[in-house]
Amino acid sequence: MKKLLIICFSFALIPSLSFSAGSMDLDEYIEGMNIKTSDVKSLQRGARNFFNYCSGCHTLQYMRYNQIAEDLGITEDQLMKNLIFTESAPQNLVMNNMLKEDGDRWFGKAPPDLTLVTRRKSPEYVYGFLNSFYEDSKSPTGVNNHVQEASSMPHVLWDIQERYSEEEYSQFLNDTVGFLVYAGEPIIEKRKSMGAWVIGFLLIFLIFSYALYKDIWREVK
8 A cells, every 4th residue: 555655646746856857956047947838828928939039040840830829829820920930831840941061060060959858958957058158258159158068059049138137038038948848748738637637546546445455354353
């Protein structure tokens, strides 16, 4: 019975453990992090941020435009006007026009696809990375990064960070990283909801199993 109870609590802790993984060395740069994948408005703003500031170099090769629109409550007209800046159709995968060889030549290494970046690196890492650029005259881009030294990525959000207050910029990053968390697992909210039902079922099953156990062994002397 103890083993079954431990298993139940282990399942309950899986989401929180996976979310906080890799955050031990990022405390200084993730102070304002507060991602809410259940907040559709935040995800919509994050989609806007990604397509306006990131999609020129980065792709979401495992996502389709119309899937994003459907999940986030975006109309096709809004999708075509505000999120698709190439000749892609709504049913196409989220790609861009940058050739890999051009990316390798311009940046030393072609910018990576970001569909699974928050699952591979952790949301904390991505937030911390975007929040830790600093000026470096020795760098070809004029900037460097505390989280990933010698990064070839320029500080594309410098204008946003300069114009926004600290709180506004933090919200901008939360929206953007939240959208990338969603892109890495579009059913994340459904999984959480289903997980609660599963844990509830297991706890109820545990109660009945324990009652049956006591009833069977009550007759044993």
